[in-house]
Amino acid sequence: MKLLKCILTENDCCQTGRTIRPKGVMVHSTGANNPLLRRYVQPVAATPGREELLxxxxxxxxxxxxNRPGLNVCVHGFVGRLADGTVAAVQTLPWNHRGWHAGTGASGSSANDTHISFEICEDDLTDPAYFGQAYRAAAELTAMLCQQYGLDPLADGVVICHQDGYRRGVASNHGDVYNWFPKFGRSMDDFRAEVVRVMDGESQEEDEMIFYKNLSDVPEYYQAAVGKAVDRGALNGTGDGELNVSEDLCRTLTVLDRLGKLD
Ligand SMILES: [Zn+2]
Structure with a gap:
């Protein structure tokens, strides 16, 4: 998942400077047919990386x-389409900022005080390809936040949508995301399971050793050192033209190169 950062500093919510201790993630969808991130997210003159963001x-x-005053709503992030049509996520508030997304529920309390929130930009709710990409990106963003804040996505009340929040008495009565997910056979239980799959997958990857088949597959920051080792005949690979070098070895060679051992 591509994750950009464009904090909505001009939004009144951002100006409050209030923070929370995140206890969960609330998923919203916009309720309007416009999948483009730029509908909601724009940098201002002072936003870092403004030209690149635009x-x-x-x-x-x-x-x-x-990203302007006078709105009574603000979320921590959005999932939607970039200008090139690909689906990405954008962070729009510091994750521990107190957002304005849930309103107040029947219990008198609000998920604004407990939950990190993001909006998935809706399209016309008929495109399975867009739904699949947005759903996956939303799961990846939620997984990242659960990891960062030590949250169990399967624990009661942790990963919920706006309508879940209403039923639990901590949000206003909006239908999202049940106006959309069920059209493609997905429930919030499915979504939570997807978040777990992303988290499990990522921890497995950390355990797996990474190999690069050819010199061109080696990341740029290792290439000089690995190239020198090949040139000097110190690294021959598997003999059939393939290098098959592990990331660990690339890192070791880079350290040796810094010490001048490969020149
Ligand atoms: Zn909502």
Whole structure:
């Protein structure tokens, strides 16, 4: 999942400076047919990386984005389409900022005080390809947040959608995401299971050793050192033209190179 950062500093919510201790993640969907991130997310003059963000997001010429005062809503992130049509996530508030996304529920309390929130940009809710990509990116973002804050996505009340929050008495009565997910056979139970799959997959990857087949597959920051080892005949690979070098070895060679041992 590509994750950009464009904090909505001009939104009144951001100006409050209030923080929370995150106890969960609340998933929203926008309820409007516009999958483009730039509908909601735009940098202002002072936003770091403004030109790069505009290039990736595209320009919103309607002045209706959320990086402005006078709105009573703000979330921590969005999932939707970049200007090139690919699906990505954008962080729009510090994760531990107190967002304005849930309203107040029947219990008198609000998930604003406990949950990190993001909106998935809806399209016309009929495209399975967009749904699949947005659903997966949303699961990856949720998994990342659960990992970062030590949250169990299967524990009661941790990963919920806006409508779940309403039923639990901690959010206003909005239907999202049940206006969309069930159209493609997905429930919030399915979503939580997907989050777990992402988290399990990532911890497995950490245990697996990474190999690069050819010199061109080796990441740029290792290439000089690995190239020198090949040139000097110290690294011959498997003999059939393939290098098959592990990342560990690449790192070792890079250290040796810094010590001048490969020159
Ligand atoms: Zn909502």
């Amino acid at each position: 290039a990736q997001l595209g320009r919103n010429t309607n002045a209706n984005h959320w």
